[in-house]
Amino acid sequence: MFAVFKKPLFWIAVLVVIVAATLPWYVSGYILGLLTVAYYFGVFSMSWDLLFGFAGEVNFGPTFLIGTGAYTAGILNAQFSLPMTLCIALGALAAVLAGLVLAMPALRVRGPYFGLTTLVAVLILQNFIVVFADLTGGEIGLTIPDVLSIDAGVNYWIALGFMTVSGAILFGLSQSPVGLVLQASGQDPVQAGALGFNIVKHKLAAFIVSAFFSGLSGALLVFYFGTASVGTVIDIAVGVQVIVAAVLGGRRTVLGAALGAIFLIVAGEFLRPTGELATFIVSAVALVVILFFPSGFLGSVLSREARS
Amino acid sequence: MNATTTTAPVLEVRNLTKRFGGLTAVKNLSFELRAGEIFGLIGPNGSGKSTAMKSIMGIERPTAGSVLFEGHDVAGWPSHRIARRGFGMVFQHSRPLNRQTVLENIMVALLPDSLLMLLPNKALTERAKWIAERVGLAEVMNRRPPTLPFADLRRLELAKAIARDPKVVLVDEPFAGLTLAEVATFSDLIRSFRDEGRAVMLVDHNVKSVAALVDRVLAMYLGEEIASGRAEEVMRNETVRRVYLGGAIETSARPEANFTDTVPLLQVENVSVHYGKAQALQNVSIHVHRGEFVSIVGLNGAGKTTLFNTISGFLPHSGEIRRDGESLRGLSPAKIARSGLVQCPETRELFGEMTVRENLDLGGQHLTPADKDAQLEWLFELFPILKQRQGQMAQTLSGGEQQMLAIGRALMMKPKILILDEPTLGLAPVILEQLSKALEKLRQTTSITVLLGEQNVTFALPHADRVYVLEHARIVWEGDPGRFAAEAGEGYL
Numbered sequence: 001m002f003a004v005f006k007k008p009l010f011w012i013a014v015l016v017v018i019v020a021a022t023l024p025w026y027v028s029g030y031i032l033g034l035l036t037v038a039y040y041f042g043v044f045s046m047s048w049d050l051l052f053g054f055a056g057e058v059n060f061g062p063t064f065l066i067g068t069g070a071y072t073a074g075i076l077n078a079q080f081s082l083p084m085t086l087c088i089a090l091g092a093l094a095a096v097l098a099g100l101v102l103a104m105p106a107l108r109v110r111g112p113y114f115g116l117t118t119l120v121a122v123l124i125l126q127n128f129i130v131v132f133a134d135l136t137g138g139e140i141g142l143t144i145p146d147v148l149s150i151d152a153g154v155n156y157w158i159a160l161g162f163m164t165v166s167g168a169i170l171f172g173l174s175q176s177p178v179g180l181v182l183q184a185s186g187q188d189p190v191q192a193g194a195l196g197f198n199i200v201k202h203k204l205a206a207f208i209v210s211a212f213f214s215g216l217s218g219a220l221l222v223f224y225f226g227t228a229s230v231g232t233v234i235d236i237a238v239g240v241q242v243i244v245a246a247v248l249g250g251r252r253t254v255l256g257a258a259l260g261a262i263f264l265i266v267a268g269e270f271l272r273p274t275g276e277l278a279t280f281i282v283s284a285v286a287l288v289v290i291l292f293f294p295s296g297f298l299g300s301v302l303s304r305e306a307r308s
Numbered sequence: 309m310n311a312t313t314t315t316a317p318v319l320e321v322r323n324l325t326k327r328f329g330g331l332t333a334v335k336n337l338s339f340e341l342r343a344g345e346i347f348g349l350i351g352p353n354g355s356g357k358s359t360a361m362k363s364i365m366g367i368e369r370p371t372a373g374s375v376l377f378e379g380h381d382v383a384g385w386p387s388h389r390i391a392r393r394g395f396g397m398v399f400q401h402s403r404p405l406n407r408q409t410v411l412e413n414i415m416v417a418l419l420p421d422s423l424l425m426l427l428p429n430k431a432l433t434e435r436a437k438w439i440a441e442r443v444g445l446a447e448v449m450n451r452r453p454p455t456l457p458f459a460d461l462r463r464l465e466l467a468k469a470i471a472r473d474p475k476v477v478l479v480d481e482p483f484a485g486l487t488l489a490e491v492a493t494f495s496d497l498i499r500s501f502r503d504e505g506r507a508v509m510l511v512d513h514n515v516k517s518v519a520a521l522v523d524r525v526l527a528m529y530l531g532e533e534i535a536s537g538r539a540e541e542v543m544r545n546e547t548v549r550r551v552y553l554g555g556a557i558e559t560s561a562r563p564e565a566n567f568t569d570t571v572p573l574l575q576v577e578n579v580s581v582h583y584g585k586a587q588a589l590q591n592v593s594i595h596v597h598r599g600e601f602v603s604i605v606g607l608n609g610a611g612k613t614t615l616f617n618t619i620s621g622f623l624p625h626s627g628e629i630r631r632d633g634e635s636l637r638g639l640s641p642a643k644i645a646r647s648g649l650v651q652c653p654e655t656r657e658l659f660g661e662m663t664v665r666e667n668l669d670l671g672g673q674h675l676t677p678a679d680k681d682a683q684l685e686w687l688f689e690l691f692p693i694l695k696q697r698q699g700q701m702a703q704t705l706s707g708g709e710q711q712m713l714a715i716g717r718a719l720m721m722k723p724k725i726l727i728l729d730e731p732t733l734g735l736a737p738v739i740l741e742q743l744s745k746a747l748e749k750l751r752q753t754t755s756i757t758v759l760l761g762e763q764n765v766t767f768a769l770p771h772a773d774r775v776y777v778l779e780h781a782r783i784v785w786e787g788d789p790g791r792f793a794a795e796a797g798e799g800y801l
Binding site: 172173176177178180181183184187188190191192193194195196197198199201202205252 | 386396399415416425468471
């Protein structure tokens with residue numbers, strides 16, 4: 001466990017966080033806003049990697065968990081005027097419950113069906129939001145009275161702190177004995193079973209943790225935006241971005257997923273002057289990385305270390 | 309042995325039965341296993357031995373029967389509960405955690421099945437170190453699996469299986485892929501498990517490979533026990549000999565001098581193939597003349613399928629494969645098949661949700677409509693049952709019918725060279741006879757060159773003009789089928 005302090009990657013991560021924390025003193029509010037969103041996305045991607053990289057389950061619907069957390073928090077605040085912190089906590093809880101309802105039956109089906117189930121769940125949630133527009137704001141979106149802060153710097157620090165803490169917990173978990181068992185279950189479920197591990201239990205736990213951080217991050221994001229809309233937290237395209245970020249950053253690395261998310265969002269924004277081309281260029285880069293460096297940014301570094 | 313025979317068995321298997329749909333893979337299997345004994349479960353490919361082992365371990369759920377461990381019935385439990393009760397299993401194929409060290413991989417096996425274990429525990433590390441030393445991994449325990457030689461990866465599997473000190477150890481094909489020197493070391497290790505008082509069950513294809521190691525053997529065929537006892541007794545048993553060697557075999561070989569082509573139609577020269585670190589073929593050379601029927605005999609795992617897949621262009625290899633003197637290197641599998649070198653694979657690979665007719669039509673896709681109809685008519689004469697079954701989905705056919713369809717589909721491609729990989733796999737004797745007749749007809753009435761891979765000697769010899777024996781990735785014997793029993797048969801049991 002304490003071996004992690006001896007690894008250069010750990011100290012690089014610490015250094016990066018320290019440098020990132022100083023940004024509000026010399027960077028424009030526009031860039032801070034961009035990074036704030038990127039950090040929340042980083043948590044989405046890290047949570048997703050815990051499921052895909054470690055438990056070996058492809059969740060095509062990360063936005064089902066994110067959206068449930070985001071909308072639960074938003075609706076409770078906008079329609080029932082509950083205090084913000086309570087809304088955020090209940091949002092995370094709702095995501096966990098929704099995740100459980102989804103995963104319990106889905107984890108029992110084999111092969112690609114788990115992924116398909118999660119995909120359908122997103123569509124159901126999206127329809128629900130549109131149909132019950134009185135409650136949810138429908139396609140126009142939901143305006144939320146409370147915000148985390150009106151100061152860009154404070155918002156930025158909240159997001160950075162949240163991502164750092166989530167990353168530390170998720171990474172620690174992935175390296176813990178439970179994480180090892182999870183990884184073994186993902187890689188060879190038959191053998192993990194024969195070694196005496198209850199696969200379903202471990203995968204379910206991973207799903208709950210993933211749902212918790214996804215929902216929490218989604219809830220924080222709506223209180224940063226001041227709105228909740230299908231296009232920002234539920235749409236399939238958002239889910240695809242979360243997945244691409246995680247794969248770009250490196251499967252089974254957790255922290256790489258955050259790097260991937262920051263890269264995707266920042267690169268997309270910097271290419272904005274190119275107009276419609278921006279999405280195309282970012283997607284092309286992502287495609288090249290996935291095709292030629294399937295283990296991603298951080299994964300390539302780590303596997304070189306493993307071979308030495 | 310004598311001291312242990314008085315104690316109660318650790319594991320008692322009673323009337324174990326496992327059915328997959330209409331197929332009965334294990335039928336009423338009963339045996340017992342005592343502490344301090346090594347027991348061999350033997351049978352040719354498709355005999356149900358692996359299914360029996362998986363059913364004991366809970367990886368497959370038994371259809372009927374009981375598995376008593378120290379008197380408690382564990383049949384139908386999930387494998388993780390059975391494992392915690394005191395079972396360890398050594399898998400033939402391993403997928404270790406490549407980013408963790410050998411020691412960490414062993415530690416995983418020691419962890420409790422708990423979600424609260426968030427910090428590693430010093431005692432576990434010490435125990436993992438001890439186990440690493442125990443199986444001979446002390447030198448490499450801080451390395452990561454991708455850097456290890458094959459034998460060490462197998463040691464890692466042994467280490468994981470015995471990590472939690474199981475009372476029963478199940479080992480799937482203990483010596484697959486190992487060199488002779490490594491076989492000796494692994495035998496010693498497995499013996500030491502016995503001497504520690506564990507009950508060890510080995511699953512393997514033939515008696516010979518485990519004879520020196522086991523105290524008792526049970527031979528299976530088509531899901532049922534056919535003989536049991538000490539290894540020598542089982543090897544002498546008539547039924548066992550018939551299953552592996554066949555009874556009196558009538559051969560009808562044409563001497564090699566009869567084939568007048570100066571350059572053989574198919575030449576395989578010094579071909580070697582590796583799967584990662586395991587050597588699957590070692591300097592294999594064979595040749596087949598135009599119109600000849602050549603059988604390659606070898607036990608499962610000897611390398612037959614690898615050889616055929618190499619010829620069909622699926623595997624990277626060293627050495628040369630020539631057809632009519634021209635190298636096949638660089639040709640895609642599709643090109644090779646289209647040019648008339650057609651393989652009918654061991655696994656049949658039928659399109660299960662298509663009809664019999666659709667499967668055959670796909671085989672004849674490249675023929676003109678007139679040619680296709682003629683070929684189909686000829687084929688229905690060879691396998692009349694396929695004509696009746698035309699409209700039926702392929703996956704609903706019986707095993708024998710599926711095999712006929714697989715051969716039929718290959719024949720629809722109008723092959724010049726037909727490769728048949730283990731057509732007898734898991735089929736009942738009566739079906740074998742029908743297949744055998746069809747092969748005879750092929751040989752008599754067509755000019756198709758046939759390369760047949762078989763572990764069933766009775767089936768492989770009667771039609772063959774020439775026989776090769778493949779053992780441990782090498783060709784060890786070549787000759788006339790009439791001399792096989794005398795010269796190569798003994799080593800084959």
